Amino acid sequence: MSYIIIITIILFFLLVFLFITHFNNNEEKTYINNIDNAKEILSFISVKNYDNELINIINNTKISGIIINIDNLDIDTLSNIIKTIKRSINRKIFITLDQDYKSTYNIAYHQKFKVYPSYIGERESEEYAYKIAYQRALKLKSLGINMILSPICNTYCNEKSHLKENIFTNDKILASRLIYQTVKAQKDAGIITALKYFPKYYDDELYIDEKIDNVESVLDNRETFLAGIKANADIIVMSHIKNTDKCRDFLINNMKFKGIIMTDYINDNKNIIGYGINVFSYNYYRNKNIKNMIKNNLKETDLEVCSKVLNLMKKL
Template structure:
């Protein structure tokens, strides 16, 4: 109707020789309502809606910025990948300690050694432990400097679950949160607030990723490796609490990780030191162990950590090396489309039984996107590059994982 009135008015002007012309469009003097949309690189684009001063009623159609933002992320990822060599792409799939990156012990400072190492091996993420921290200022400087040396923004992570698995609470004096199991009867609000507190403290130091929450259920009372790290010994209760915790971590400003898929709570063994078995059928696991993983994924968890767990009913290989579990189960059955990361590849159940090179190649063939703490970074990277060159792994398979990694980084403002 507005356009029709404008045309009629202009015809009247021409016929009658009237000099007044109605101008339609944006005018700097109009009232403007502006909505800001954060783009993938961290900048702002103004989307302007004009509030008309004319008396004609105009119905405004809401502006859907989702597609625009997704397109910007995709374009940024495409541009970044086009500038990466195969070596760079494989390095992006590595998540290492600062010691594993630089080859030095007890790193507390990021200087020339870190800079040179990142130039040679542009890894995707750095995981820190308590031995890397002395005080708050030192920690912030180390993380900030490390980020500044990396062409592609790094995932900066630690294991900050609360309770006995914490790296900064006891070392740097951040807010102490007790064992997750202790809060199980306090309900989802407590799980949310605890996670948000942990995440907020981490974010203030420069961390952007936490290897938490534990989505395992303490279903085997003899299990000590998980125990009170779990949110509950009841599947349904754990599911409710883990879903709330995911939202808490996100609100606190860090990416979170569900672990240890497909569930470490029923094992008798500790996968740090030996092969750990889940002696349940896939049907039982899907009905029980998957409850917390399902609510966590539905809540938007960005990463899932796959454990070195052997499920004989599904495969004789550890889950991290099993296509049936890492791809068919996690991607297919659970519909997870985020980043899948291994548990530490230094654990004896992997390093001793399969070796650094073979386990790295097998993990990628199984469908893993990132390898956590390969025992030898150079050996792992070279093994995967060689496997691609030999045709044992396709480059599109590498690109699939790198695209997931970079997409998450772009969404979090870690790509420039």
């Protein structure tokens, strides 16, 4: 008799859980469907200038975030800009720095701690990698940054590339360990993490006109990306390539990535995707009506991805 009662109680709570989950999912989808221009949720903009136009874009659209790429920016100016932005808007947004955009990433990392990822790689210490990433993330968070495009999971690049000093090492086993610790440290500090660049880094080219038949054949290092995914990275930045659908399917089905896919900086309509966050470069969207640009070029709204973005935003 007691056995039947226990089974009944378990089934009851299971049904309650399923009902609540179903209700919440339907409620979220209804909310997304009722938002004007829901496509804008899947949009970030790169910020090269702070002015009233930036505030107008944020307040008059539903874009989810900005990536600050302002040249010659010091830590005090950045802090004041973020404070002004937060005072001027009435909603949460992702405020992001990019690891290999030097003039902003230097602010709370290279200048403060005098280290580059390549130097961390030379130290070959997981504890040191965690320490530096955690200190940096706490400093950035204190300024108002809530996302960083870091770490770089690639292990190969041109010797003259600016990316060279931002790669831990070409030893994929060591790199994987350092990447895991970096992602873990950033998340422990409360910073959202976006891994770069999948499937590989193409040296300083804005668009790669390459048709990929087999993702595995061009993938930089499977192990390093898997390390970031295992550490629960929230986002993966995808390079500009043809057939990005194949890369998306490979990430989801083969590498079991459950997070959000983000584009590299978009300078061309053909780089826009419908299943992730589109990052519009300043040179692309300036002097344009960004609402119309998104409406006309993003054909569909992926409700599942929108839901993921909104849920991530709730953590800010």
